[in-house]
Amino acid sequence: MHAIEIxxxxxxxxxxxxxxxxxxxLKPLDLTVESGEAFxxxxxxxxxKTTTLKLLMGIIFPTAGSATILGKNFLDHEVKRRLGFLPExxxxxxxxSAPELLDYYAGLSGVAAADRKKRISSVLERVGLSDVGxxxxxxFSKGMLQRVGIAQAIIHEPEIVFLDxxxxxxxxxxxxxxxxxxxxxxxxGKTIFFSTHILSDAEALCDRVAVIHxxxxxxxxxxxxxxxxxxxxxxVIWEGAQAAAAVRELLSEPHATxxxxxxxxxxxxxxxxxxxxxxxxxxxxxxxxxxxxxxxxFLAKTREQEAVNR
Amino acid sequence: xxxxxxxxxxxxxLLVALLSGSVVARRxxxxxxxxxxxxxxxxxxxxxxxxxxxxxxxxxxxxxIYWTRAVQYFGSRHIAHAERYDLLAPLLEITxxxxxxxxxxxxxxxxxxxxxxxxGAAQPDQAVALVEKGIRNNPTxxxxxxTLGFIHYVDRHDTKSAQEAFEKxxxxxxxxxxxxxxxxxxxxxSDDPSTAGYLWKTILETTTDxxxxxxxxxxxxxxxxxxxxxxxxKRTGIYEQRFGKPPESWSDxxxxxxxxxxxxDPDGQPYKLRLDGTVQVQDPKKFPYIERRPKEQxx
Amino acid sequence: xTSRLSAITLNTFREAVRDRVLxxxxxxxxLLVASAPLFGxxxxxxxxxxxxxxxxSSISLFGTIIAILVGIGLVSKEIEKKTLYTILSRxxxxxxxxxxxxxxxxxxxxxxxxxxTVGLYIALLITAHGLKKGDALLLAAIYCIVxxxxxxxxxxxxxxxxxxxxxxAIFAFALFVIGTFAEDLKNFAAMTQGFTHWLTTxxxxxxxxxxxxxxxxxxxxxxxxxxxxxxxxxxYAVLYSGAVTAAAVLIFERRNLK
Numbered sequence: 001m002h003a004i005e006i007x008x009x010x011x012x013x014x015x016x017x018x019x020x021x022x023x024x025x026l027k028p029l030d031l032t033v034e035s036g037e038a039f040x041x042x043x044x045x046x047x048x049k050t051t052t053l054k055l056l057m058g059i060i061f062p063t064a065g066s067a068t069i070l071g072k073n074f075l076d077h078e079v080k081r082r083l084g085f086l087p088e089x090x091x092x093x094x095x096x097s098a099p100e101l102l103d104y105y106a107g108l109s110g111v112a113a114a115d116r117k118k119r120i121s122s123v124l125e126r127v128g129l130s131d132v133g134x135x136x137x138x139x140f141s142k143g144m145l146q147r148v149g150i151a152q153a154i155i156h157e158p159e160i161v162f163l164d165x166x167x168x169x170x171x172x173x174x175x176x177x178x179x180x181x182x183x184x185x186x187x188x189g190k191t192i193f194f195s196t197h198i199l200s201d202a203e204a205l206c207d208r209v210a211v212i213h214x215x216x217x218x219x220x221x222x223x224x225x226x227x228x229x230x231x232x233x234x235x236v237i238w239e240g241a242q243a244a245a246a247v248r249e250l251l252s253e254p255h256a257t258x259x260x261x262x263x264x265x266x267x268x269x270x271x272x273x274x275x276x277x278x279x280x281x282x283x284x285x286x287x288x289x290x291x292x293x294x295x296x297x298f299l300a301k302t303r304e305q306e307a308v309n310r
Numbered sequence: 311x312x313x314x315x316x317x318x319x320x321x322x323x324l325l326v327a328l329l330s331g332s333v334v335a336r337r338x339x340x341x342x343x344x345x346x347x348x349x350x351x352x353x354x355x356x357x358x359x360x361x362x363x364x365x366x367x368x369x370x371x372x373x374x375i376y377w378t379r380a381v382q383y384f385g386s387r388h389i390a391h392a393e394r395y396d397l398l399a400p401l402l403e404i405t406x407x408x409x410x411x412x413x414x415x416x417x418x419x420x421x422x423x424x425x426x427x428x429x430g431a432a433q434p435d436q437a438v439a440l441v442e443k444g445i446r447n448n449p450t451x452x453x454x455x456x457t458l459g460f461i462h463y464v465d466r467h468d469t470k471s472a473q474e475a476f477e478k479x480x481x482x483x484x485x486x487x488x489x490x491x492x493x494x495x496x497x498x499x500s501d502d503p504s505t506a507g508y509l510w511k512t513i514l515e516t517t518t519d520x521x522x523x524x525x526x527x528x529x530x531x532x533x534x535x536x537x538x539x540x541x542x543x544k545r546t547g548i549y550e551q552r553f554g555k556p557p558e559s560w561s562d563x564x565x566x567x568x569x570x571x572x573x574x575d576p577d578g579q580p581y582k583l584r585l586d587g588t589v590q591v592q593d594p595k596k597f598p599y600i601e602r603r604p605k606e607q608x609x
Numbered sequence: 610x611t612s613r614l615s616a617i618t619l620n621t622f623r624e625a626v627r628d629r630v631l632x633x634x635x636x637x638x639x640l641l642v643a644s645a646p647l648f649g650x651x652x653x654x655x656x657x658x659x660x661x662x663x664x665x666s667s668i669s670l671f672g673t674i675i676a677i678l679v680g681i682g683l684v685s686k687e688i689e690k691k692t693l694y695t696i697l698s699r700x701x702x703x704x705x706x707x708x709x710x711x712x713x714x715x716x717x718x719x720x721x722x723x724x725x726t727v728g729l730y731i732a733l734l735i736t737a738h739g740l741k742k743g744d745a746l747l748l749a750a751i752y753c754i755v756x757x758x759x760x761x762x763x764x765x766x767x768x769x770x771x772x773x774x775x776x777x778a779i780f781a782f783a784l785f786v787i788g789t790f791a792e793d794l795k796n797f798a799a800m801t802q803g804f805t806h807w808l809t810t811x812x813x814x815x816x817x818x819x820x821x822x823x824x825x826x827x828x829x830x831x832x833x834x835x836x837x838x839x840x841x842x843x844x845y846a847v848l849y850s851g852a853v854t855a856a857a858v859l860i861f862e863r864r865n866l867k
Contacts, residue, residue, distance in 0.1 A: 057698045060865040077700040085698035091690045093620075095627040107616045108699045152695060162698075317704060321858050328852035333814050335845035339821045340792075342838040375793045382796040 001071045003191040004033040008065035025051045027215045038186045040206035041195035048215040049195035053164050081110050084153030088164040094138035102155050109156035127151045143174040163194035203294045211301045218301040227292040232267045234289045240282030247276050373409030384422045388521050395431035416444030417457050418519040424465040429525050434465040455479025460509050469500040507533045531576045532599035539589045546587040556587030614709050621713020661829040664729040669754045672718050680765025681777035683710045688866050704858045718758045750828035756846035757822045763850035767857040788819035
């Protein structure tokens with residue numbers, strides 16, 4: 001049984017003055033996520049990531065397709081006891097304190113009253129908010145709110161956790177802490193489905209990723225495999241700034257410190273680069289093959305359709 | 311969305327059931343309240359001036375609302391042949407305080423007030439006061455003089471005041487010539503039932519209220535019957551003079567050449583000839599306004 | 610289900626309390642109690658009448674204003690602030706959310722009314738130097754005011770489920786005014802004929818009947834209020850507000866939230 005199985009899920013929005021035209025926010029999506037996986041859902045802003053999550057949570061209704069979560073219909077209310085959701089840039093009832101909010105949510109998710117107090121204090125400790133006491137949420141900073149958000153997503157000990165841009169708006173320290181939290185959730189065996197546009201986070205945490213762009217799935221696979229697919233660059237360092245102009249178009253991100261120039265080049269262009277440098281009289285210092293990054297894969301996938309469209 | 315279907319159906323059914331139930335409950339409530347509506351409730355506030363101040367500039371809208379209530383009040387009691395129309399005068403007072411130019415309230419309301427029971431409140435003096443208020447506030451509306459004259463003549467039997475009213479009305483610029491005719495009739499033929507008939511006919515043709523139309527028709531048919539009866543009794547009188555005793559049946563009169571056939575009333579029923587020579591309608595309830603004038607008045 | 614319903618109800622109540630909405634009652638109660646001796650100056654004999662009229666009308670009016678001000682945001686605020694997202698991702702049915710909100714606001718208004726009633730009785734005590742038998746009648750009037758709240762909350766909830774706060778406020782206030790003149794609307798309908806008749810009669814029954822729910826003048830004039838009137842009024846209020854809430858649920862169940 002897959003943890004999440006999405007079959008042909010699609011969402012069109014009627015647009016235009018008379019609401020006659022349809023804008024596809026999500027084109028039919030097929031996706032499966034296995035239990036215990038950390039799955040990254042990547043895409044630029046407006047790609048359809050949040051739309052997908054809202055569809056799965058029943059916040060909006062699909063125009064086509066279906067999905068199952070833990071084997072049950074995704075709209076089944078009982079299955080919602082076993083999942084947690086952190087929306088993007090969350091906002092909570094600001095007149096409540098953190099323990100009150102968690103108590104309310106825990107109750108709605110079916111946690112027995114007797115267990116709640118214990119769980120609340122342990123969850124608050126886990127997200128690093130054990131000393132907020134009865135401070136009202138309206139006084140929380142963004143980072144604290146994000147942590148409350150994670151707390152409410154896990155208070156009822158769900159099997160799957162859905163996170164929408166969990167790092168947004170956090171400072172580096174906050175991001176580090178959230179990353180550690182997600183890692184610890186993963187270590188507990190929870191399935192994590194998290195959408196983001198920050199690739200380094202996905203690279204660090206996820207087993208598999210999918211790339212979505214303009215409502216369409218562009219690519220999916222295991223992170224390492226995807227990276228090696230695009231491992232076709234090398235870093236070249238030489239001495240001789242006078243050569244830089246000649247080879248500028250072959251390099252990406254050229255960097256000059258005094259006479260030393262450093263740049264990245266596609267392997268297919270490597271020979272030409274070395275030729276040119278030699279002919280310009282530059283002194284080669286090093287050539288290092290680079291690992292592909294997820295960013296390369298991402299850029300490749302988001303750009304290829306545009307090339308086709310053009 | 312399959313899981314939602316069940317909820318949607320149940321909720322839709324609930325909606326229909328509850329709404330229908332609420333209508334039923336509401337009718338019961340209104341029944342209950344019918345027994346308990348108090349003066350204060352119907353009027354909300356007994357003073358027209360107070361209402362006007364509170365109406366925040368929407369006084370003419372409120373006037374319309376109060377007029378609607380007055381009509382409803384009158385209409386429902388009229389159907390029930392009520393004997394008292396206590397709230398009518400206060401309602402009309404408030405209505406016309408709120409909107410002094412609501413002509414229909416003066417024209418129809420005063421007739422509701424002046425008519426004898428059970429057709430109206432039998433308060434002709436108040437009716438006169440109301441119409442005069444209307445004339446004060448709307449001096450160019452000459453038809454109100456007609457209403458005034460009508461009330462004076464028909465309900466107060468005050469020919470002189472009626473004549474004055476028609477005279478004054480005829481002098482208002484734009485008044486139709488028959489106002490002068492009416493004034494003249496008051497002076498010369500005030501005792502003649504045809505004058506009343508003329509007035510009622512005008513009312514019938516000009517009024518907008520269906521209850522008043524109804525009353526006018528009944529008055530007119532009664533007048534018609536009354537004229538018939540007086541003419542017939544003249545014939546029976548002639549017969550008695552000629553033969554020494556009153557006729558025993560219509561055939562006697564026909565044989566005597568005083569009638570062409572059996573006379574029928576406006577309802578189509580033959581008149582009844584009584585032993586003393588007087589004539590009656592078959593069903594007096596259908597002609598409630600027949601007056602028995604003393605013989606000297608009948609010319 | 611019941612635990613979720615009561616959780617949402619109590620949370621809605623908590624929100625209203627912390628929103629300082631209920632604090633008007635303290636102001637009202639104090640004002641009323643403080644001004645009570647003044648009524649004695651206005652005119653002997655009808656001071657009680659005025660006090661009861663003012664007191665009951667205020668309870669009714671304040672409550673209706675709160676019902677509108679809080680009611681228009683009941684659903685729309687949660688959609689606007691996206692607090693609904695984390696609610697809907699839990700095993701909460703959409704209808705439970707609506708019904709819970711309804712009872713939460715109703716509870717707020719009832720508590721408000723009760724506290725204002727206490728203030729009214731205190732003021733009565735001061736002016737009349739003691740309570741009389743007729744004062745129990747006030748409770749019947751307040752009960753009917755609560756019935757009025759039931760209808761008002763349902764209506765504002767309905768509008769909140771699909772409309773923005775400003776329009777909800779306008780619609781709700783308009784219905785409040787029309788509902789006060791509901792009987793006149795019915796009279797007007799009776800005077801029409803044909804298709805207009807059916808249309809206006811339908812509209813007259815669709816509109817809430819606040820006129821019948823208002824027994825303030827009877828209470829003020831010490832007139833008895835029949836038990837069957839109260840019973841039928843209760844039935845009407847329950848059925849009508851149930852229907853309106855059902856409509857709110859129907860709309861909300863199908864709504865794509867932004």
